[in-house]
Amino acid sequence: MNQGVFKKVYEIVHMIPKGKVMTYGQVADQFKIDARVVGWALHANRNPKVPCHRVVDRNGRLAEAYAFGGRDEQRKRLKGERVIFRDKNHVNLLKCLFRMRLHKI
DNA sequence: CTTTTGACTGAGT
DNA sequence: AACTCAGCCAAAA
Numbered sequence A: 001m002n003q004g005v006f007k008k009v010y011e012i013v014h015m016i017p018k019g020k021v022m023t024y025g026q027v028a029d030q031f032k033i034d035a036r037v038v039g040w041a042l043h044a045n046r047n048p049k050v051p052c053h054r055v056v057d058r059n060g061r062l063a064e065a066y067a068f069g070g071r072d073e074q075r076k077r078l079k080g081e082r083v084i085f086r087d088k089n090h091v092n093l094l095k096c097l098f099r100m101r102l103h104k105i
Numbered sequence B: 001c002t003t004t005t006g007a008c009t010g011a012g013t
Numbered sequence C: 001a002a003c004t005c006a007g008c009c010a011a012a013a
Helices: A005-014 A024-031 A035-044 A070-080
Strands: none
Touching: A005 A024, A005 A035, A024 A035
8 A cells, every 4th residue: 555655756746737846845745744755755766757857945946956967957947848937046936836736636 | 684865844042 | 044953765885
């Protein structure tokens, strides 16, 4: 029944729509786990079909240690999805934050 | 087998 | 306002 937490994180991240982002805390809250675990999961993730570039910190800041070419690659992908940027490294959470309805679908 | 180490966040000092 | 601390999973060495 209970799979690894990392796997669940990947599933949540995978359902973030194009042009939207979620924070680590939000994803973590879906499972009542720590935000750090989300970060660990994404760091460990090497699966290209998981849109990990759509996960940012609570300030909208991009990950410094983004695993696929750094935050520059992350920013590039987000811009390609029409995500609004506040600064070079911060997305506009008010416009692009994805609010998930419930724990599971 | 044990230890280390990472993409975070909110509360307390 | 800046800093510390606690929370807690999985893979690699």
